[in-house]
Amino acid sequence: MSQAASFDDMRDLYQEVIMARGRHPQHQLRLDPYDGAAKGDNPMCGDRVEVRIRMAGDTIAEAGFEARGCAISVASADLMADAITGRTPTEVRTLAERFRVMVHTGACPDCGPEMDPLRPLVGVHEFKSRLKCATLPWDAMLGALKESGHG
Amino acid sequence: MSQAASFDDMRDLYQEVIMARGRHPQHQLRLDPYDGAAKGDNPMCGDRVEVRIRMAGDTIAEAGFEARGCAISVASADLMADAITGRTPTEVRTLAERFRVMVHTGACPDCGPEMDPLRPLVGVHEFKSRLKCATLPWDAMLGALKESGHG
């Protein structure tokens, strides 16, 4: 039996930035001190992520995470940390909702340039079982925001 | 839709003596005093029978039963009471085994004239779901025998 494996089309999912961030995340660190922290669990596959945030006044000063997971989930957490830094909780919740729409549908009519750093994850929408990998860090982050009193 | 009900063949199961004994059993009575008693239950359909026996030395002097059940089970209990009266426990256990074979298979190669009164029940073997109706009194009777110390 010969079954050729051509993974060219898989670059839609595993875009270069995802490969890079999955391998060398910039925000994988245990933030301390912090204002809010929360864990996310995907018991079906064993993924786990903890997100911590530090506030400065009404904006997120820094975000860090510790993850046990695949390239998608680590890259998603890392890009998320980029995207939310310097934003207010209200802005972040909007981002989270747009991100959700984007990875579920593959499109995001309402997305502005603020979403550009997150666009590499758009390929996830074709991999239903991997959606959770991409959204888990966001769920944890929203939990951390809540814990910080800005939920 | 016309679906003719011809029950002629059902006389194999409901032989005259069964109809008669089912309607007017001769041993349906609460024996007192007695040496052994036991209940039989068929929870699937709600049949219930209690059999009591009185011994005279090493033979069964009398048997009586109280039954809640169909024509087959009442007739079977009644014919059983006839058949076991005056017999020793050993003889009765042999009868019980032969009866079991007869109603399960429709034949009884080892049966002698002592089985004749029970033969009307042979038709039961074609009605698998009714077997229990016929054998329930016998199970209870063997329990009563045991309780009397002759088991």
Next chain:
Amino acid sequence: MTMIRPAPLDVERIRAEFPILSETVHGKPLVFLDSAASSMKPTAVIDAMADTMRKQYANVHRGLHWMSERTTDAYESTRDAVARLMNAPSRDEIVFAKNSTEAINLLAHSYGSLMQPGQAVLITEMEHHANIVPWQMLRDRAGIELRIARITDAGELDWADYESKLADGRVALVAMTHMSNVLGTYTPAARIAAAAHAAGAKVMFDGSQAIVHRRVDVQALDADFYVFTGHKLYGPTGIGVLWGRMALLDAMPPFMGGGDMIGSVSFEKTTWARVPHKFEAGTPPIVEAIGLKRAIEWVEAVGYDAIAAHEAALTEHALARLADVKGLRVIGQAQDRGGVVSFTLDGAHAHDVATLLDRNGVAVRAGNHCAEPLMRRLGVDSTARASFGVYTTLGEIDVLADTLERVREFFA
């Protein structure tokens, strides 16, 4: 004998969808009047199950591969179908069990474990064993009182007795049938729920029979829990449903432990998954869930209005025809009733009646119908029961009645 009225749905077209209905029994066409025990399955359901196993199957929730993804989607979409069927507020409130019995046991164990000694569970005299025994076991395990609301001689809930048993405010849960499998009685569920809530009790309805015959709307009923079983709703064996309000399910501990119901597991401490998964330990009845979805779609396509009208016509016809059989007594005279008729026949035990009916191809059930306390209340040992489905015809009821005349003669 009454007039035969035109059936409100195309029974012959429906019958053609049930291959088993063209079987014969003892050389006679099968007249299947035992649907309340378990209904027959339409081709759509049989094919949905077979096709799953032929074309698209794998375990669910576990695989990242295509077959598992698709099968998970199919399995999970049954929750949407069930939620739509009973108008549940959320698909996440739909918990799969293997039948009604497991669903009620789950509730008795899990919700029961939150009850305190001194609290009570209130059932009725007309419950199926499935809605008696789990509560007895809870009583004996946890010191919960078990109260029994009486029924009237007509076979309806004795409302005064029901209210009086709620009065002291100690009833934590009312667990009541929505339709009796013996008497056919529909209980006034919305009123029952309102009275229960006024007395501080939650309410569970055993809808094993009810949901087969009429549209159920758990929000309109204001129920807290609702239970049914797939195999009576033209669906597969091996699957049942517990619906509950999210807030209640959320507060309940799991029933069984294993795969799929956990958050994380360590030997020291294990955390639970979210509802509904918390209550679904192990590989679920995957193919059965997919079959159940198809059964629900099938029932919805026929339509509850047509089903209810059809079965009302059947029941009316049956009651009229059976009234003409000498020595026949119908057990249960409820005003509001579904397609189930129990009866006794003078001079013939129910088993003997059933055996003769069977000889003529007519399948009815005889015995205590898993409702022994109800039999005792009614003063009978057993009854014969004819029960109707969407495929039952008025002509089949005539065969039943005609055959019963012959049975009566046989035993006369």
Next chain:
Amino acid sequence: MTMIRPAPLDVERIRAEFPILSETVHGKPLVFLDSAASSMKPTAVIDAMADTMRKQYANVHRGLHWMSERTTDAYESTRDAVARLMNAPSRDEIVFAKNSTEAINLLAHSYGSLMQPGQAVLITEMEHHANIVPWQMLRDRAGIELRIARITDAGELDWADYESKLADGRVALVAMTHMSNVLGTYTPAARIAAAAHAAGAKVMFDGSQAIVHRRVDVQALDADFYVFTGHKLYGPTGIGVLWGRMALLDAMPPFMGGGDMIGSVSFEKTTWARVPHKFEAGTPPIVEAIGLKRAIEWVEAVGYDAIAAHEAALTEHALARLADVKGLRVIGQAQDRGGVVSFTLDGAHAHDVATLLDRNGVAVRAGNHCAEPLMRRLGVDSTARASFGVYTTLGEIDVLADTLERVREFFA
């Protein structure tokens, strides 16, 4: 790369009996290497289930009519088939549950309720959650100690540790996998049972994986309880089996209450039916039991000798081929192992590996395999797992290995 040896059974003939194996995924032929999660079903099983629903179906144990009688016979005859399959002393010792998980929960509730505080249950580090969580729940409910026997780095039972944990005689039950679903390890069941008995403990084997690959003889093992699940043994979902010695089952209280499991019911006091019915409340998975019987007959016809030889050849080939993939580490080096191979790949997370394999039609499972404590013990987050069935070919394993090479390059 090793030589491809001739398969000891006619795989192509067998594959033809599994319609799903000719499906494609992402345009590629399906290479299904996830049988340990759930196996595919042969036509014989699919047809047996469909035929039941098409031709001969009714509820069991309840009807006096032909359809119910015949269906009861078919359902009950599955007990004979299961008893034969595992060489159980009596068909009455075969209890049906909905899966292995329910069977183990039944045991934990029912047998567990007979244990005293101070007694212990002994499991191992390599159990499936189904054989961990029910015992944790028992521990937390009833003050039973939960002991964990260690495994060696090779993934075998640490015998010294096992014996030492039995030594004080307080272990009431050893509950151990007969084959690990992650490592493939077969545990030395007969020796385990002998040691348990010597220490006064009973022993239950979780045979969910083991019975798929090799003949099981519960008498030869001297087991006290044995559990398996239908859907992994080429049978239906929704059915599993608990076997136990009659004397033990007889002394156990029921788990769930309802119809079919009672002797008689009154509101004051209810008595139980005999084993096995005592443990089977409600309408059982009737169609699924009938399908399971057919699956068992099918497995017996293929023959365990052929199956075991075939899977040994597959496993040997897989271990050899995977050893050649750079950066790939096989998890578990047990001497005695079945057709399950877990691995990690440097630089690529198991999920990413699984997604790429899937793109090439290859279905493997990735994650913690419902064995989180084992993952912790092994020091990995997750693994990818390829598992083999009677229909797996050496060629499919080559596709796996070749594709893994490409996956490695992709992530390099």
